[in-house]
Amino acid sequence: MKDYVIIGSGIIGSLIAKELSKYQVDIMVLEKENDVVNGQTVANSAIIHAGYDLKPGTLKAKLCVKGNAMYDDLEKELSIPLLKTGGLVVAKNEKELDDLKRIYDQAIQNGIKGVSIINQETLRKKEPHLKSSLVAALDLPTTKVTFPWQVAMAALTFAKANGAQIKTNAKVTNITYQNGMFQVEINDEEWIETKHIISCAGVFSDHIARMIEGIMPYQILPRKGEYYVLDKRVKGLFQHVIYPLPNKKGKGVLIVPQTHGNILLGPTSTDISDKEDLSTTREGYQYIREEVIHLSDDIPFEEIIRSFAGVRAKSTYEDFYIKASKKYPSFYHVAGIDSPGLTAAPAIASYLIEHILDEKLVLKKHMNLEIQGFKLFHEHNDYDKKALIQSYPKHGHIVCKCECVTEQDIIDAISHPIGSDTIKGIKKRVRAGSGLCQGGYCEHLVLKIIARETNQDVTKINYASKNSNILNAIDEEI
Amino acid sequence: MKKDIVIIGGGAAGLAAALGAYDPSLDMLIIERGAMLGGILGQCIHHGFGLEVYKEELTGPEFANKLIQECHEKKIPYVLDTTVIDIEKKASFIILLSSIKDGLYHIEAKKVILTTGCYERTRGAIDIPGDRPKGIMPAGSAQRYLNMEGYLVGKNIFILGSGDIGLIMARRMTLEGAKVHGVADIMPYSNGLTRNIVQCLDDYQIPLYLSHTVTKIEGRERLERITINEVDQNYQPIIGTEKTFEVDTLLLSIGLIPDVKLFNHLKFDKHPITKSAIVNQHYESSIKGLYVCGNALHVHDLVDWVVIESKHCGSQAKMNLIHNQNDTLHKIDVIPKDHIRYVIPQLISFDEYSETIELKFRSTKKITEGTLEIIQHDRVIYSKKMKHVVPAEMKHVHLPFHMIQKDAPILVSMKEVCS
Numbered sequence: 099m100k101d102y103v104i105i106g107s108g109i110i111g112s113l114i115a116k117e118l119s120k121y122q123v124d125i126m127v128l129e130k131e132n133d134v135v136n137g138q139t140v141a142n143s144a145i146i147h148a149g150y151d152l153k154p155g156t157l158k159a160k161l162c163v164k165g166n167a168m169y170d171d172l173e174k175e176l177s178i179p180l181l182k183t184g185g186l187v188v189a190k191n192e193k194e195l196d197d198l199k200r201i202y203d204q205a206i207q208n209g210i211k212g213v214s215i216i217n218q219e220t221l222r223k224k225e226p227h228l229k230s231s232l233v234a235a236l237d238l239p240t241t242k243v244t245f246p247w248q249v250a251m252a253a254l255t256f257a258k259a260n261g262a263q264i265k266t267n268a269k270v271t272n273i274t275y276q277n278g279m280f281q282v283e284i285n286d287e288e289w290i291e292t293k294h295i296i297s298c299a300g301v302f303s304d305h306i307a308r309m310i311e312g313i314m315p316y317q318i319l320p321r322k323g324e325y326y327v328l329d330k331r332v333k334g335l336f337q338h339v340i341y342p343l344p345n346k347k348g349k350g351v352l353i354v355p356q357t358h359g360n361i362l363l364g365p366t367s368t369d370i371s372d373k374e375d376l377s378t379t380r381e382g383y384q385y386i387r388e389e390v391i392h393l394s395d396d397i398p399f400e401e402i403i404r405s406f407a408g409v410r411a412k413s414t415y416e417d418f419y420i421k422a423s424k425k426y427p428s429f430y431h432v433a434g435i436d437s438p439g440l441t442a443a444p445a446i447a448s449y450l451i452e453h454i455l456d457e458k459l460v461l462k463k464h465m466n467l468e469i470q471g472f473k474l475f476h477e478h479n480d481y482d483k484k485a486l487i488q489s490y491p492k493h494g495h496i497v498c499k500c501e502c503v504t505e506q507d508i509i510d511a512i513s514h515p516i517g518s519d520t521i522k523g524i525k526k527r528v529r530a531g532s533g534l535c536q537g538g539y540c541e542h543l544v545l546k547i548i549a550r551e552t553n554q555d556v557t558k559i560n561y562a563s564k565n566s567n568i569l570n571a572i573d574e575e576i
Numbered sequence: 577m578k579k580d581i582v583i584i585g586g587g588a589a590g591l592a593a594a595l596g597a598y599d600p601s602l603d604m605l606i607i608e609r610g611a612m613l614g615g616i617l618g619q620c621i622h623h624g625f626g627l628e629v630y631k632e633e634l635t636g637p638e639f640a641n642k643l644i645q646e647c648h649e650k651k652i653p654y655v656l657d658t659t660v661i662d663i664e665k666k667a668s669f670i671i672l673l674s675s676i677k678d679g680l681y682h683i684e685a686k687k688v689i690l691t692t693g694c695y696e697r698t699r700g701a702i703d704i705p706g707d708r709p710k711g712i713m714p715a716g717s718a719q720r721y722l723n724m725e726g727y728l729v730g731k732n733i734f735i736l737g738s739g740d741i742g743l744i745m746a747r748r749m750t751l752e753g754a755k756v757h758g759v760a761d762i763m764p765y766s767n768g769l770t771r772n773i774v775q776c777l778d779d780y781q782i783p784l785y786l787s788h789t790v791t792k793i794e795g796r797e798r799l800e801r802i803t804i805n806e807v808d809q810n811y812q813p814i815i816g817t818e819k820t821f822e823v824d825t826l827l828l829s830i831g832l833i834p835d836v837k838l839f840n841h842l843k844f845d846k847h848p849i850t851k852s853a854i855v856n857q858h859y860e861s862s863i864k865g866l867y868v869c870g871n872a873l874h875v876h877d878l879v880d881w882v883v884i885e886s887k888h889c890g891s892q893a894k895m896n897l898i899h900n901q902n903d904t905l906h907k908i909d910v911i912p913k914d915h916i917r918y919v920i921p922q923l924i925s926f927d928e929y930s931e932t933i934e935l936k937f938r939s940t941k942k943i944t945e946g947t948l949e950i951i952q953h954d955r956v957i958y959s960k961k962m963k964h965v966v967p968a969e970m971k972h973v974h975l976p977f978h979m980i981q982k983d984a985p986i987l988v989s990m991k992e993v994c995s
Contacts, residue, residue, distance in 0.1 A: 377705065402700060403700045487680060493679075499609070500837070534837075536698040542721060542724075565798065566797050
C-alpha cells in the first residue's frame, strides 16, 4: 500500500515527487511510457518565463513569478543548467508601443522584478542581430532558460534516492475507491492500493479524471506547438529570449537560446483533437519562418538540424486546475498545466503540498541529498578529467563526436538509478545523437554498447518505444 | 610527441594524403577514430572504384586495401580508435587526442591535413513534415548496418534522393530480400551516376520518381506509410499528385556535407556552398599549415578523385615543409560566374614552385553544350568546349600557372551554346 501515487513523470510529477519524498510518506510514480520524462517536458521552449503576459491575480501569474525565483535555488539543489538570458518583448512599430506599455503595467502588477522599457538604441546594443526597425522592447531580466528534461530527471533521481518508487510502462487503466482506499489498475492487469492520488498526467489528465469524477471540472484542449532547432554553431547569435508581443493564441513565435548552445525557433500554436499527434507540418514550418523574420534578418535557416512538435495541456478552466476532487478529497488534480507550466512547476509542487494536500506531513529525519547526475566527461575540468579517465579508461573513447560523449558516459547513463536501454533514452540522458549529424555516426556504436551492457541481442534494442527495434536479422532462406 | 605532418582521418583521403606527403626523412602520423583504416570504403562493398587510379575495377574494401598496403609498405605510422578533440594553432599545431589505450594526450605538428570526410544530411535539414517514428535514416547508416554488421533495417523500403548511395542501397536492400518500393528525387534529374540508375534501379524494376518529394510521414512508433507528391518548378508540392507507400523504412540520400567540425581553437574561412574551408591550389586553408582535402573539402563523385586530390595535397604540404615557405604569399580570388556553382581552389597563391593549377568545378544546371571560360581583366585567358555538363559530375581543367596575372581575380564561367 502506498501513501501517494503520482500519475505522470513529467516536470510536474517529478517535482511533486521530489518535494513529497522529503516527508515520511511512501510514494510511487507511474509513467505509461517506457522512459520517464517523455511528454510535454521534453518538447517545449525550455523558458523560465518572467510572467509578463499573465492575467494578474490568477494562479498562473502567482505561481509563475514564484516558480521563476525558485529556479535559482533549484540550480544549486539539483545541479541543473540555468542560462540567465533575460527576455525582450519587442515592439515592431509605434502602434505596438502602446501594447508594450500595457504589458509593462501588467508585468509590474504581477510583481516581476527589474522590468523596464528600453529604446531602440539600447535594444540594438543588447541584440545586434534583431531587426533595426524594431522600435523598443520590454526588458525582462528574470527570464531564464533551463534544460527541462534534466530538471525533471534530477528531481526524480532525488525522489528515488529518498525512497520513491518509479514505475515505467505503467499505464493507468482504471481507478476505483473503496474503504478509504484507491485501487489503481495498471495495464489492465495489476492493482496498486494507495491512500492518495496526485494526477499530473499532462494532456491525459482529463482521461484520468474521468475515471473517478462524475462531472468533469475541466476538459483538456490539446494545442500543438512546432519548433525548429538550430545547430549549436549558432551559439551567441542571440543572447536573450526574444518575444514578439503576445497575441490571442499565446506568446507567438520566439527565438530561444538553449542551454547547450542551440537556438529554438517557435512555437506554432494549433488546436488539435488527437493528443498524441506530434507530427510537424508544412504549414507549421512556413509559419515559423514567416513570423521569425519579423524579428531578425539574420536567422541562419541553413543551420536547422531538426524540427519537433509538443502538445500543451491547455484546459477549458484556463487557469491551472490544482484542486482536490470534490467527490474523493484524497484525489488531487494538477491539470491544465500549459505555459507557464515549466516555470511554475516548483511553485506548483510547494503550493500543492502547503495549501491543497489535506494531510499534515512530517519531514524525514534523514534525507539523501547526494544524487547521481548526468555530468558528461567533457564538462569536467582538466584535473578531474585526468583522474576520471584513469579510473574509467572508456572515457577515452569518444562515441558521439558532435556532442563529445564518451563510451563511459553512455555506460553510466544505462546503469544510472533511472537508466535507459533505448537509443532515444540514451540521447535524452547524454545527448549522443543530438548534434549536427543527428546520430548518423554514433547510433550504431550506441546500439552496440547498450546491447553489450544489458546482455541483449542487437536486434532487441529499441529506438524509443517498445517494438521499435532498429535491426532485423537477415532471413536465412532468402 | 612532435610530428612534421599529422593527418586527421584514415580513410581514402587520409591514406592518399599520407602517400603524397611521404618522405623517409619526415615524421608523419595518421589518426583514425575507427577500429581500422580505410574509412567509409569498408562499407562500400559494391564495385566501380579504381578505374582512374589503379586502372582496374575494384570494390570499396579492395580499393582501401590497396591504399593501406601502400602505406604499410612505406611504414607510415598510424593510430586507431583515437579521436581528435581539439586543435590549437600556436607556433605549431597542438592536437588534443583521446583513446581508451592512451587516455587524453597532446601531440605537436608542423602541418595538419584534415581528411575527415563528410556526413550525411538528415531529415531535419530538409523539412519533411509528419510523425517522427523509428525507420527513417540516412542511406549510409543503413549501408553500414547491412554491410558491416549484417542486419537489415527494414523489409519495405522507400528511398528519398537519387544520389549514388541511395541508388546503391536500392539494389543492395533488394538483393538481401527487402522490397524497395521506389526512389524519389525533388530535382528533375538524378544526382547519381547514369550507370548506377541503370544497374541499381532499371535492372530491378525499381521506379524512379523525378520531381517528387516526400510530403508526409505516418507512424507513431514505427514508420507505417509515406506520401510523395510531384513538385512544381519552385519545388513546391502539387496538390492532387499524392502517392502513398506502405513502408517500414525511409532511407535518405539527400546529400553529404564536409565534416569539418570547427574545433574550439581553430576557425578557418569557410565557403558557403562547399561548407568547408576556402583553400588555395595547394589545399591550404586560411590557417597557415592547415590543409583540407578529399570529401572534407568538397564532396566528390568518385573515390578515385579523392585519392588524386589528396595525394596532391599531401605532396604540397611536404613541399611547403621543405621550402619552408612561411611568408604570407600574394593571393588572388577564383570566382564562380555564369552557371558555375563552385570552384576549388577559391584562391591562387603566388609561390615559386607551382606549374599548373587544377580547377575543379560543378555547374548549377545541366548544360548540353557549352564553353568554359576563364577570364582575367575582362579577357578570356582560357576556354574549352564541354558537352553534357551536369551538377552531379565534377569537372576539372588544368591551367598553366604562367597564364595567370597577379593583379586581378579570375572568373570561371560557363557559356551555354544554344542549339
